């Protein structure tokens with residue numbers, strides 16, 4: 001089992017915009033890590049408090065993640081933290097090693113973990 005991290009910043013607090021961003025992020029995580037949906041044990045989302053127009057989990061279901069256990073929570077409201085950001089942690093069944101995992105940070109979230117984001121698969 002491995003954890004795969006992702007994050008994306010969202011342009012507007014609107015349901016369609018949040019859905020589009022979350023789906024883009026999840027599709028890139030799947031593609032860059034050669035994931036089958038059946039390998040994903042769980043997806044845990046957080047959204048910053050300024051994003052309250054949609055549940056990220058609902059965006060995942062819309063692209064077929066129906067059998068993946070999904071969970072959403074609010075990100076810590078830390079001073080000077082990145083605004084309008086959805087984060088995700090995927091728990092996946094894989095034989096890959098930690099260093100073979102491709103973490104995906106899109107938009108302004110690429111400043112959050114430059115060490116993780118620059119991956120061998122990028």
Ligand SMILES: O=C(O)C(=O)C[C@]1(C(=O)O)C=C[C@@H](O)C=C1
Pocket residue numbers: 005006007075087112113
């Ligand atoms: O990776 C991120 O999304 C971060 O914002 C970095 C970080 C961390 O310090 O490791 C901080 C807060 C998040 O809850 C998760 C991880």
